[in-house]
Amino acid sequence: MLSASLSYMPPIGLHTLSLNGYISVFEWSGIWHSISLTISSAFISTLISCLITFIILQSTWQLPIWKKIEPLLSPLLAMPHVAFAIGFAFLFSPTGIVARLLTPLGAFDFPIIINDAINIGLVLVLIIKEVPFLLLMSIPIMQQLNVDKTTKVAASLGYKRHQIWWKCIFPQWLKKIRFPLLAVIAYSVSVVDVSLIIGSTNPPTFAVLVWQWFSEPDIQLQPRAGAGAIILLVLCFLLIALHRFLEWGVTTHCRHWQISGRIGLRLPGLALFTTVASIVTLSLPVMILWSIAQRWRFPDLLPSTFTFRFWKNEWVNLLPVITDSIIIAMASATTALAFALLGHEFKIKYRWHIPSLLIAIPMLVPQLSLLFGLQVSALYFSSDSYWFWVVWAHVFFAFPYVFLALDGPWRSFDQRLTQTGLSLGKSPWHCWIKIKLPLLLPAILYAWAIGVSVSLAQYLPTQMLGAGRIMTLTTEAVALSSGFDRRITALYGLWQALLPFIFFSLAIFIGRFYSYRSHLNLTTRKVTGNEPINKKSQHSHS
Structure with missing residues (x-):
């Protein structure tokens, strides 16, 4: 990518290093407006996602309501960004559900937040999708912060709950949530698929602009696209540096606000979470309605005529796309899971592993800044193995999520169980299959479902490594969202939202069923006397 940005690409006849690519980028009309849109959004x-997440934690953590919130985080995360963006557009477009509800009240001038000039819609979509992610990442962090002891000590000094959270817990939480926030920054800077659906169009965000340059038919213009990808990477690093500077200023340098009295903010965290969850949840029934609506005039709240004609007519085209999406997702998730299992076992056996920061590079670097290098590298091996390279690209981006999802369960596993099996003469493979795998199977299945979900949501890797020849639900949903029939768009968006949910449900169901069967078999063996229960029987068996 770096060599391409410097106009050195021998396969297309560029043999001289130059800065023409960077010059072309900054000569583009509206480039600074596009960059400012990317940085600001x-x-x-x-x-805002960071603040809302902490406000929700402040209002609900360790309270009975949190037990109702925590199970909802995984279903909210299961919906891909593209599917939610389509549902969000159906809700908040000038002829959407919200406008239909407000029209009878006299609110005829509904504000345009879809494809608006200042990216309000894009910012809202990113906030709503990132809050559940940050909440889920905050669960192990909050368990490490010893909130009970901190609350008791601060309460003995006369501080109220909301004051304790802002002054004592917020600085600690902000430091530990750093890595998920960096991942959110990288995604927000480089998002292309959601920006194509919701974001501004004239000019688009800088990531969309770079993607358009990559899609130019004239390959002699690739240095401009490479330079744009390098600049996008620099923008991401600048925002990460800005975040680190603000974190240092809030938690280390400017600490006067922590000791300046008992001032604190009490904000409605439960109401914020209810709003986020409601918008995500409402997007599904809206897509279902659009997929079976034959006639839906504005400002009617419901379609006047229903039909399944679009399901019947489009099913011939939709079924191969669903099949290809599932095959790619399962192949990439299974490969990423195998790599993650090998990595964790290697780390345990040899006490050496690749740093987590290096593994997380695909999460912390804009996709466009990596995919061009992957695409050029693929050309050196085989230029027409599109299926293989698409699966490989999906593995590349799914592996960090799978690896990190298994990190906690692998750390918490008691290695003495394996050592006991080895001391009884069993092989390491037998101990892994009979002892470790049954205990960690629910976590392994959940990590595999995460890999499937990440693969199903990939847009740029499929487009670039597949050269437009491989169609998935994500690529088709993004293509159809640009002015095609809303019914067909809703159909593809609905299936893209359902597939991750189905895989997550299967993973959870199989994990719980296996745990239940294991517990039942163990209980049966004890009752029938096939397993030693007391020390005397254990001695006789030995």
């Missing part, structure tokens, strides 16, 4: 969405 990424920074604002990340900042």
Whole structure:
């Protein structure tokens, strides 16, 4: 990518290093407006997502309501960004459900937040999708912060709950949530598929602009696209540096606000979470309605005529796309899971592993800044193995999520169980299959479902490594969202939302069923006397 940005690409006849690519980028009309849109939308969405996440934790953590919130996080995360963006557009477009509800009240001038000039819609979509992610990442962090002891000590000094959270817990939480926030920044800077559906169009965000340059038919213009990808990477690093500077200022340098009295903010965290969850949940029934609506005039709240004609007519085209999406997702998730299992076992056996920061590079670097290098590298091996390279690209981006999802369960596993099996003469493979795998199977299945979900949501890797020849639900949904029939768009968006949910449900069901069967078999063996229960029987068996 770096060599391409410097106009050195021998396969297309460019043999001289130059800065023409960078010059072409900054000569583009509206380039600074596009860059400012990218920086502002990424920074604002990340900042607001961070604050909303902490406000929800402040209002609900360790309270009975949190037990109702925590199970909802995984279903909210299961919906891909593209599917939610389509549902969000159906809700908040000038002829959407919200406008239909407000029209009888006299609110005829509904504000345009879909494809608006200042990216309000894009910022809202990013906030709503990132809050559940940050909440889920905050669960192990909050368990490490010893909130009970901190609350008791601060309460003995006369502080109220909301004051304790802002002054004592917020600085600690902000430091530990750093890595998920960096991942959110990287995604917000480089998002292309959601920006194509919701974001501004004239000019688009800088990531969309770079993607358009990559799609130019004239390959002699590739240095401009490579330079744009390098600049996108620099923008991401600048925002990460800005985040680190703000974190240092809030938690280390400017600490006067922590000791300046008992001032604190009490904000409605439960109401914020209810709003986020409601918008995500409502997007599904809206897509279902659009997929079976034959006639739906504005401002009617419901279609006047229903039909399944679009399901019947489009099913011939939709079924191969669903099949290809599932095959690619399962192949990439299974491969990523195998790599992750090998990595964790290697780390345990040899006490050496690749740093987590290096593994997480695909999460912390804009996709466009990596995919061009992957695409050029693929050309050196085989230029027409599109299926293989698409699966490989999906593995590349799914592996960090799978690896990190298994990190906690692998750390918490008691290695003495394996050592006991080895001391009884069993092989390491037998101990892994009979002892470790049954205990960690629910976590392994859940990590595999995460890999499937990440693969199903990939847009740029499929487009670039597949050269437009491989169609998935994500690529088709993005293509159809640009002015095609809303019914067909809703159909593809609905299936893209359902597939991750189906895989997550299967993973959870199989894990719980296996745990239940294991517990039942163990109980049966004890009752029938096939397993030693007391020390005397254990001695006789030995």
